[in-house]
Amino acid sequence: MATGMRTAVLDAPRRFGIVDRAKPVAGPGEVIVRIAATAVCHTDLAIYTGEHPGVRYPVVMGHESTGVIDSIGDGVTGIKAGQHIIINPIITCGHCDSCLRGAGHLCRNAGLFGREVEGSMGEYVNLAARYVHPLPDRLPLAAATLIETLATVRHSQVRLGLKAGESVVVIGQGTTGLLHTRLAVLAEANPVIAVSRTRWKLDMATQMGAHHAIDLSGEKAVDEVTRLTG
Structure with a gap:
């Protein structure tokens, strides 16, 4: 069994280093995940460039993770x-009013895996x-x-009350846009209209089932959407 691991540490904005560390050991109530x-x-990009507020360097990034x-x-x-898992990246306090009513995603003291606590850009995580x-x-x-992004998309469409x-x-x-397009198609919305300035993204949207794909750079894009939606 491995006793060491490698971890990518962001020492400062735009400065990564690969560090050898001891493999963590699970304490009571904990698990060790092989990433x-x-x-x-975009959050990761902002942390990497130094544009994300409040980040303390050095930091181990990574929060949309499986293992x-x-x-x-x-x-x-x-x-x-041996079980395959996905990591919930919202680190909750467990004692605020939101946590106590089972709404940990609204925790008033929440941190993010890969920002306030060390994330998944290593071989193992505790x-x-x-x-x-x-x-x-x-x-x-x-x-x-x-899945994390998909869950956000699904939640927004449920809140919207999207109907066939x-x-x-x-x-x-x-x-995110492509996931919205695909879920709208699966929800039997009609028409589902994909809009983008990028041709290959519109081609992907069509593969996702979009009924219409409109190039936003065209002069009459708004008129075309209006026509298609009546």
Whole structure:
């Protein structure tokens, strides 16, 4: 069994170093995760460039992460070594009013895995067991890093009350936009209109099932959306 690991440490904005460290050991209620994949989002970019407020360097980045349970500490139940998991990156206090009513995502004292606490840009990470959630083995761990973003998209569409047959216009077809497009199609919205300045992103939106793909750089893009939505 490995006793050491390598970790990418951001010593200062735009300055990464690879550091050899001892492999962590799980304490009571904790798990050790062997990191499989970490997605990079705009928050990570802002931390890397030094534009994110309040970051204390050095920091180990990475918060959209999946992995495999390497070992578990005393008292951990419902999860076992070898299990595929995704990490919940919202580090909660557990005692504010939001946490006490089960709304930890609204914790008044929340921190972020990969910002206030060391993140997943290392071979192993030590976490409280409550922050890991099992995944089906058939789901590729690299693809599963998108679950956090997908959950945000799904939550917004549920709050919107999107119904079958309604018109949806998604402006911008980056990762989040493409997920909005795909979920709207699966919700049987019609038409689902993808809007972007980038041709290859519009092509991807069409592959995701968008009924119409409109190039925003065109002079009559707004007129076309208006025509399609009646």
